[in-house]
Amino acid sequence: MAQYTLPQQKAQLMEDLIAQIVDSLKSDPKVVGVLLTGSRARGDASPFADIDFWVLLSGVTERGFRSYEQDGHLVEIHFRNLVQARDKMRRHPMELYSHLDGRILHDPEGKLAALRLEAQQLFEAYEVPEAERKALAHWLETARRKLQSALQEQARLKMGYFSSIQSQKILEGLWAANNKPVPPAGAVFTHLTRLETPLPHFELIEGLFAGDPLKRCKTALTLIDWILPRIN
Structure with missing residues (x-):
């Protein structure tokens, strides 16, 4: 199936917008990881696709889902701490694809990289109940x-x-x-x-x-x- 490819100039504008959002997220001291997910991460996004992020929080910090519009694009952000992230992967196997397909954009402590490895292991060992x-x-x-x-x-x-x-x-x-x-x-x-x-x-x-x-x-x-x- 053919995939839509953004023209180079529009692709660069999208990368610039993603970088701005990541910079904003990184300025929060509770944020220890930022993962771009969905079609923007896979590279098969349509021009009007959402920009989806999965954000890792430190400690037991909890935050609700955020959705807003920036520069004409819908931005959606899911927040997890490490315990929630691991629990989600085991309870909802579909969540594994967020880690396997996602682009790690901020991970100074290597926690998202470790979660990706864990997701890969769970994916390979998966058996349908x-x-x-x-x-x-x-x-x-x-x-x-x-x-x-x-x-x-x-x-x-x-x-x-x-x-x-x-x-x-x-x-x-x-x-x-x-x-x-x-x-x-x-x-x-x-x-x-x-x-x-x-x-x-x-x-x-x-x-x-x-x-x-x-x-x-x-x-x-x-x-x-x-x-x-x-x-x-």
């Missing part, structure tokens, strides 16, 4: 029956509708079949290319999201039929 596998398998089996029924009837509206509403669960199934946590929605296309799948990645994306109802239905069934034996 058994209860989650069973629930997902049940959901996808039900979805398969609905899609097969719509296909047999050649009911285009039903084919398109069921393909749409089941697409998120199918994506969850792909990650479960690869025994990896599901990434945030904005990172799905980037990380999809790293999975084993029954179809070439571009064909999978086009078939599931951009095809006509018949193609979407057949793609969904192909994926479900591949996923189920791997998660049951």
Whole structure:
């Protein structure tokens, strides 16, 4: 899937803006780490994408989420202390991607680097919980029956509708079949290319999201039929 690339001048303006925000955050003595996350960190941001930060605080300091606009861009900042950061990684595996994809922009004590290493170890050792596998398998089996029924009837509206509403669960199934946590929605296309799948990645994306109802239905069934034996 093609990624949007900012023109060089606009890219430099964005880097300058990010640097200004980081400088402001660094001036706070409680801030011991600044991590740029999301599409700006991955390099696949659209021109209007948010600027997302994950900020590490010293000691037991706690702060609420901040969101504001600067130079026409939405800036969102999540704050964590070290205990909260480690707890979040273990309770919510999706959080691992913030560390794996993020750009460390301020880390004088090496704490963010240590968290990234910890996140990598947790990611490599990750196993989908058994209860989650069973629930997902049940959901996808039900979805398969609905899609097969719509296909047999050649009911285009039903084919398109069921393909749409089941697409998120199918994506969850792909990650479960690869025994990896599901990434945030904005990172799905980037990380999809790293999975084993029954179809070439571009064909999978086009078939599931951009095809006509018949193609979407057949793609969904192909994926479900591949996923189920791997998660049951």
